[in-house]
Amino acid sequence: MEVDPSKARGHVICEEDMMFTEELCQLYHLCVGFNQDPCNEDDFKFIYEYDDDFTTFPTISVLALKVCLTKMFETPGLPQFNIMSLLHGEQIVEVSNPIPPGSSVRCVAVMEDLADKGKGMLMTVRIDLKNPENLDEMYSRCYMKFYVRGLGGFGDKGILDQKIPDPPTREPDQSFEAPTDERLALFYRLCGDVNPLHIVPSAAQLAGFEKPILHGLCTYGILGRAVYETYCEGDVSLIKNISVRFVSHVYPGETIKVDMFKEGDSILFSASTVERKTVISTGVVDLKPQAKI
Numbered sequence: 001m002e003v004d005p006s007k008a009r010g011h012v013i014c015e016e017d018m019m020f021t022e023e024l025c026q027l028y029h030l031c032v033g034f035n036q037d038p039c040n041e042d043d044f045k046f047i048y049e050y051d052d053d054f055t056t057f058p059t060i061s062v063l064a065l066k067v068c069l070t071k072m073f074e075t076p077g078l079p080q081f082n083i084m085s086l087l088h089g090e091q092i093v094e095v096s097n098p099i100p101p102g103s104s105v106r107c108v109a110v111m112e113d114l115a116d117k118g119k120g121m122l123m124t125v126r127i128d129l130k131n132p133e134n135l136d137e138m139y140s141r142c143y144m145k146f147y148v149r150g151l152g153g154f155g156d157k158g159i160l161d162q163k164i165p166d167p168p169t170r171e172p173d174q175s176f177e178a179p180t181d182e183r184l185a186l187f188y189r190l191c192g193d194v195n196p197l198h199i200v201p202s203a204a205q206l207a208g209f210e211k212p213i214l215h216g217l218c219t220y221g222i223l224g225r226a227v228y229e230t231y232c233e234g235d236v237s238l239i240k241n242i243s244v245r246f247v248s249h250v251y252p253g254e255t256i257k258v259d260m261f262k263e264g265d266s267i268l269f270s271a272s273t274v275e276r277k278t279v280i281s282t283g284v285v286d287l288k289p290q291a292k293i
């Protein structure tokens with residue numbers, strides 16, 4: 001079957017409630033690096049259920065991927081392909097309200113676009129997360145962009161224009177280093193992204209990597225934390241949205257260095273592994289005003 005974007009666009013992949021249990025939220029926050037210092041009580045709001053301010057970090061919305069993990073491949077107009085040719089290309093989360101830990105969340109996933117990128121195809125899935133008790137209360141909107149290698153050449157360049165601005169060429173205003181644990185992908189997969197690419201060495205080799213790589217969405221949470229820890233003074237409500245383009249993979253155990261540039265109320269950034277190369281060519285977090293200069 002040929003790729004047929006006209007059949008795929010607007011297809012409702014699923015509409016389902018997902019439990020963001022307290023334990024899932026805590027595990028997620030630990031995976032993206034909160035409480036590296038176990039005694040840092042400022043981070044307890046993400047990991048300790050008895051903290052008065054117990055809440056979630058905005059990037060947690062990406063866990064909704066779990067609800068559409070298999071169903072998205074049944075989209076009309078999408079041919080079958082080897083799952084190992086799929087990589088996470090870009091990720092955007094637009095935040096409206098925090099997801100309360102321990103709550104059920106209505107997740108509505110829609111195939112937004114299939115775009116020809118020459119060597120590959122970019123598949124954009126939009127997931128809206130809402131309060132199932134009050135569907136007018138939006139928690140967040142995610143755009144998950146998956147790059148499928150080898151599936152390009154069908155001619156339709158897509159309908160979305162969501163270019164992430166490039167960071168400036170000057171020296172960064174701030175840098176942040178996030179070491180990762182060699183076993184991080186083994187823990188992160190328990191948050192719901194069970195792709196064998198992140199655990200089985202032979203699967204990773206099939207995909208062209210030396211060994212299993214870290215989940216793009218785990219890196220994404222770490223990048224969000226880097227900006228939060230540098231610019232938000234503990235106020236998670238300042239974050240309006242987070243957008244990132246993944247241009248190379250991270251191996252668990254590497255240190256991610258994030259270079260940040262403040263432009264008005266936006267923090268533009270790129271990131272590389274200290275050990276190897278650039279992994280994020282461009283990313284941006286837009287903050288509500290009043291964030292520290």
Ligand SMILES: CCCCCCC[C@@H](O)CC(=O)SCCNC(=O)CCNC(=O)[C@H](O)C(C)(C)COP(=O)(O)OP(=O)(O)OC[C@H]1O[C@@H](n2cnc3c(N)ncnc32)[C@H](O)[C@@H]1OP(=O)(O)O
Nearest residue numbers: 087088089090117119147195215216217245246247248249
């Ligand atoms: C069980 C099933 C579960 C399924 C869901 C879960 C999935 C997850 O588990 C998977 C993961 O987490 S993978 C880990 C994170 N992601 C990565 O490591 C990918 C890193 N990126 C790359 O390797 C290359 O950028 C690559 C390969 C993406 C593109 O590189 P090239 O082919 O060399 O592309 P290039 O020649 O540079 O550009 C061609 C056109 O593509 C656009 N483009 C490039 N990188 C992109 C990216 N990262 N995202 C979106 N678009 C991208 C370019 O802009 C260009 O398009 P145009 O000509 O229109 O400008």
